[in-house]
Amino acid sequence: MKPSAAAREADRGTRTAPESRKMRQQETTMQRRSVLYIEDNSDNRALVRRLLEDRGYRVLEATDGLSGIRKAIEEHPDLILMDINIPGLDGYEATTKLKGTPGLQDVPIVALTGNTTHGDRERTLTAGCDGYISKPIDVETFPAAIEEFFAGKREQLDQKVEEFYFKEYREKLVSRLEEQIRALEAKNLLLEEQRRQLEVANRKLREAQEEMENTYVAVMQSLQRALEAKHPYTAGHSERVLQYATMVGEKLDLTPEEIVILQRGAALHDIGKLVIDLSSINKPDRLTEEEWEEMRRHPEVGHAILCPLTFLREPARIVRHHHERLDGTGFPDGLKGEEIDTLTHIVIVCDAFDAMTSCRPYQPNRTPEQAFEELRRNCGTQFRPDIVETFIEEMTRPGNEARVAYIRNIGKIG
Numbered sequence: 001m002k003p004s005a006a007a008r009e010a011d012r013g014t015r016t017a018p019e020s021r022k023m024r025q026q027e028t029t030m031q032r033r034s035v036l037y038i039e040d041n042s043d044n045r046a047l048v049r050r051l052l053e054d055r056g057y058r059v060l061e062a063t064d065g066l067s068g069i070r071k072a073i074e075e076h077p078d079l080i081l082m083d084i085n086i087p088g089l090d091g092y093e094a095t096t097k098l099k100g101t102p103g104l105q106d107v108p109i110v111a112l113t114g115n116t117t118h119g120d121r122e123r124t125l126t127a128g129c130d131g132y133i134s135k136p137i138d139v140e141t142f143p144a145a146i147e148e149f150f151a152g153k154r155e156q157l158d159q160k161v162e163e164f165y166f167k168e169y170r171e172k173l174v175s176r177l178e179e180q181i182r183a184l185e186a187k188n189l190l191l192e193e194q195r196r197q198l199e200v201a202n203r204k205l206r207e208a209q210e211e212m213e214n215t216y217v218a219v220m221q222s223l224q225r226a227l228e229a230k231h232p233y234t235a236g237h238s239e240r241v242l243q244y245a246t247m248v249g250e251k252l253d254l255t256p257e258e259i260v261i262l263q264r265g266a267a268l269h270d271i272g273k274l275v276i277d278l279s280s281i282n283k284p285d286r287l288t289e290e291e292w293e294e295m296r297r298h299p300e301v302g303h304a305i306l307c308p309l310t311f312l313r314e315p316a317r318i319v320r321h322h323h324e325r326l327d328g329t330g331f332p333d334g335l336k337g338e339e340i341d342t343l344t345h346i347v348i349v350c351d352a353f354d355a356m357t358s359c360r361p362y363q364p365n366r367t368p369e370q371a372f373e374e375l376r377r378n379c380g381t382q383f384r385p386d387i388v389e390t391f392i393e394e395m396t397r398p399g400n401e402a403r404v405a406y407i408r409n410i411g412k413i414g
Contacts, residue, residue: 003295004081004225015400019095020161021202026295032401033056033058033078033079033150034057034058034060034075034077034078034079034083035056035057035058035059035060035077035078035079035080035081035146036060036061036062036068036072036075036077036079036081036092037049037060037061037080037081037084037112038061038062038063038064038065038068038081038083038091039061039062039063039064039072039081039083039088039112040079040083040085040086041083042088044135045061047137047139048081048112048137049061049068051137051139051142051143052143053147055143057121057146060077063086063087064086064088064089064319065086065087065088065089065090065091065093065094065097066089066094068082068086068089069094069097069098069101069173070093072101072104072107073099073101073104074258076103076104076107076112077107077242078107078150079107079109079110079146079149079150080107080108080109080110081092081109081110081112081133082095082109082110082111082112082113082124082129083111083112083113083392084111084113084115084120085113085114085115086123089106091111091113091124091152092123092124092127092169092172092251093127093173093176094174094230094413095109095111095124095127095129095386096127096128096242098128099128104169105337107148108128108130108150108154109128109129109130109131109207110129110131110132110133110146110149111124111125111129111131111132112132112133112135112137113133113134113135114134114135114136115134116134118124119165120132122157122161122165123158123165123169123260125155125157125162125165126157126165126168126169127164127169129155129160130149130153130154130155131149131153132155133145133152135348138358139225142197147251159216176384179352189336195235209311213311213312215291216267216309216312217264217267217312218413219273220268220271220367221238221267221268222273223237223274224238224267224268224271224274225238226272229399233251235411237270237354237355238267238268238270238352239253239267239410240350240407240408240410241266241347241350241351241354242263242265242266242267242349243268243406243407243410244261244353245261245262245265245346245350245355246262246266246345246352246402247351247394247403247407248346248387248391249262249263249343249346251345251390251393251394252342252390253345258343261314261315261318261343262343262347263315264312264315264320265315265316265318265319265322265343265344265347266315266318266346266347268302268306268312268315268351269302269318269322269347269351270298270302270317270320271302271305271306271319272297272299272300272301272303272304272319273297273298273301273302273370274286274293274305275305276297276298278300282297296323296331296332298317299320299321299322299323299332300320300332302316302319302320303316303317303319303320308320318343318347319332319345320332321333321335321340321341321344322344322347323348324336324340324343324344324348324381325348325381325382326340326381326382326383326384327380327381327382329381330382333385334359340384342387345384345387346387346391347388348382348383349375349383349384349391350391352375352382352383353368353375353391356370356371356374357371357408368408372392372395372396375388375391375392376388376392
């Protein structure tokens with residue numbers, strides 16, 4: 001009858017001093033040794049860990065073939081214990097892979113498995129294992145068996161036996177490879193179908209998002225048109241600025257995304273006038289200082305209206321800065337030079353041109369030629385010269401007369 005664990009512990013306490021010193025020396029030696037145990041059963045891992053750590057070994061663990069291979073490459077253990085029936089790559093395949101991995105070819109691999117039928121030992125050795133220990137584990141003999149492999153023990157097969165099982169193993173690997181290829185193809189088909197469905201869903205989402213954005217912008221444009229229509233002097237102003245800006249943006253080869261931002265900024269540049277007092281807009285005289293200060297608020301108010309909407313944050317920048325000047329004397333932020341982006345510079349020029357060529361209560365409208373002259377006269381102070389020249393070039397380009405005439409007549413009161 002085997003002594004109980006308690007009896008064995010009691011026996012340890014009765015060892016002589018030389019025996020204790022010898023045991024400590026062995027344990028010190030073993031502390032330099034690491035064992036990687038690849039096993040998916042937690043109870044088996046716990047038992048092996050206890051048996052080996054009690055004798056000074058450092059125990060590493062992995063629960064499947066792939067993670068075991070990664071752990072071996074990272075840690076370079078002194079010995080590997082391999083369960084055969086593990087998830088993914090089984091113990092045979094993991095052993096073969098490890099034996100072909102640089103730096104791990106000489107690490108002994110011992111099969112620790114419940115496969116105990118005829119031929120199981122031979123199959124493990126054929127796959128590359130250096131030894132075979134069957135389960136259930138004998139707690140009395142197991143540590144000594146491990147130490148034998150550290151001491152150099154390697155199990156081998158007769159050549160003819162090995163050739164027989166190698167042929168079987170080769171056929172098994174080919175069969176497993178074909179099975180994995182079929183599984184991979186099935187997964188690829190599934191992923192392709194999921195990708196297609198995701199693309200359809202994303203397209204519908206983008207379309208719905210674009211429809212929502214365009215609807216929101218259209219509503220605000222309608223409100224702005226309604227506001228402008230109440231004042232003959234501003235009727236069609238924002239629509240004309242939009243058309244002028246689009247013409248210039250196309251000439252400058254802006255990207256489609258930039259064109260959309262430019263168009264929305266131009267169409268909504270005066271949206272802030274919806275919520276400020278415009279009672280003085282039809283005055284025949286120039287505005288008082290108080291009235292002018294109220295009017296100057298509309299870029300900031302428009303920016304505040306648009307900014308909470310993520311898809312209008314870029315256009316909102318144009319709305320806020322369309323009264324800035326190149327020399328820094330504009331409002332509301334006093335930006336100058338390169339602080340003002342190109343899209344905003346385009347709207348600044350187009351807005352100024354339409355204001356000059358439209359009737360105002362306090363001043364007559366100018367001809368296009370007079371407005372071109374005024375734009376050029378203020379290049380470098382109010383306007384960016386290259387934007388002005390591009391605008392004038394497009395307005396006067398032969399063959400562009402119909403488009404320009406259409407733009408200039410939008411919203412005009414007969």
